[in-house]
Amino acid sequence: MNFFKTPSMLKRIYPSLVWDKFQDADCPEYKKIYLTFDDGPIPELTPWVLQVLKSWQVYGTFFCVGNNIHQHPELYQALKDGGHRVGNHTYNHINGWNTENFSYLRNILQCEELLSPSDMSQKKLFRPPYGKIKLKQIQQLLPRYQIIMWDILSGDFDADFNHDACLERCIQHTRPGTIIIFHDNYKAQKNLTYVLPRYIEHFTEQGYTFGVL
């Protein structure tokens, strides 16, 4: 499937994970969208994403792969300097379902060592690669991390997905409080470069603002 709106049933099964930021309509934070970017930072796409966000004065949350931070520390620094929030996406982008719990946690800690110490008043952020994580792994991570899932998977990584259709479906399914996943990885380049500026423009015109997690 090239597009995925998270079913409410899944949200109910895993209530300890963060799927969205839906608020009551009278809340000042109500009309917010949370842009998230997974898998970077990479030189081919992350600087472009940063430039687009800057041009709209918008901030996002980047779930970084430790090995990419290791290879491109200057890009990681640019994320931090740009005022964006960063989260942990493991060191090697590993699948929790196929990984022993000990190895999974060790890989997350390996990534953690490269992340700047965050504000101690906030829990650190983690997003499992592929959204695949075992219950035991969730239980072990929850004391230290907010585990951030999503309300909308943009499908930007699917090269067979027409970019107009990708944009239209992202727009159609977004609602106040949506957490949407984009990717700053190679596969997403074709769709993301089309979709991201148009998505931000559309919702800015609709009076939305964009928040960090």
Ligand SMILES: [Zn+2]
């Ligand atoms: Zn990922």
